[in-house]
Amino acid sequence: MDLGPGAGGTADGLGDVIASSAKQVETATAMTTPQLLVIALGGLEILAGLMIALNFGARFFAMLMAIYVAVSTVLFSDFWNQAAPENAAVVVDALKNLSIIGALFMIMGYGRETRPAEAAYGDV
Structure with missing residues (x-):
């Protein structure tokens, strides 16, 4: 090429x-291509959610979901082109997605290693 x-x-x-x-x-x-994409993305959401919940490849699947949520937020939350009172619900949805992305970043940061339990008041 x-x-x-x-x-x-x-x-x-x-x-x-x-x-x-x-x-x-x-x-x-x-089936049409959009129908196939919806099924594939639904499968990705279920698979990634299960893998994160089971803590198997949690960092990788959290990264995939963070990318997916970020792209879907940009594509479907078009609040910047709407008037102020009408865009309130879309802004709330975009901020919700932003908080989900933050939680996924926390999962990516901590990973799957176990941590020892800490005493609440030091060495009591």
Whole structure:
């Protein structure tokens, strides 16, 4: 593949390959691409939630979920293009997603190692 100054042809060719593959999958499953993406993302949410809850690969799956939540927040919380009173619910949802991302960062930071129990009042 040539990725030089005329890489537009390469991108167009790659787009044709992806489009034909997507069309084959749509025909085989009798579902549209958005329906397939919703099912795949729902599976990702369930799998990542279970893996985080079971503490198996928690850092990796927390990173995947943080990326997923951040992208979905930017794509679906368009509060910056709405008037002030009408955007209140969307702002609340965006702030909720921001707090979820913060919790996922905490999971990424702590990881899966166990820590010894600390005495509440020192060495009593």
